[in-house]
């Protein structure tokens with residue numbers, strides 16, 4: 001147990017910076033996976049899938065699930081192109097049972113739960129008037145959180161907080177796993193803010209996924225400009241997206257600093273499709 005706690009403590013001292021300004025153009029971003037991974041993958045994916053199914057059922061009961069067929073098809077088409085390059089960041093994603101659903105709601109939000117369970121709220125599409133490139137970088141950002149196992153890290157943290165380290169080991173023994181603790185953790189994992197490091201990493205990986213799929217990664221900066229305008233307008237509630245994805249002042253700068261790493265990937269993707277860069 002002592003050794004285990006030591007390992008856990010070490011794993012909490014996380015990760016160097018993802019940004020390297022002197023990087024070689026076109027080699028892609030440099031981001032490491034999350035390391036506070038107390039809960040087994042299967043546990044995290046199963047409880048996330050359950051939580052996701054429950055959310056989709058609740059939306060369906062309100063006739064708010066996939067009501068706009070054209071928008072849904074657009075989201076799924078974009079997801080289909082982002083998923084193949086995702087395996088570069090997490091091999092397991094090849095066996096994930098990906099889902100993409102659209103919830104009718106004014107909420108300005110989107111997420112991807114562990115195991116590839118994606119949801120967009122119609123509010124984020126309409127309020128930000130998202131182009132395909134912008135949908136792709138947002139979806140890429142959300143998918144990146146799942147690929148880098150940020151949700152798994154947060155669920156692990158939540159389980160630790162709620163049950164304490166002494167019984168966390170028992171939770172790992174699935175025979176003793178408390179379903180309510182896990183589903184609560186899965187729930188919190190989509191409502192709690194991501195850390196700044198997780199946000200930066202998700203931005204960069206999201207840009208690379210978009211670029212490799214043939215979407216303009218420069219849209220990432222534009223999305224955050226739009227988001228912050230909306231957040232600062234004072235006319236309405238700040239976007240829920242900002243409460244789970246806290247914006248930091250240097251975000252757009254970090255995105256722009258990393259563009260040279262991914263622009264050549266975007267251009268290559270366009271060339272292979274026989275298109276010219278826009």
Ligand SMILES: [Zn+2]
Nearest residue numbers: 194199202245
């Ligand atoms: Zn995020």
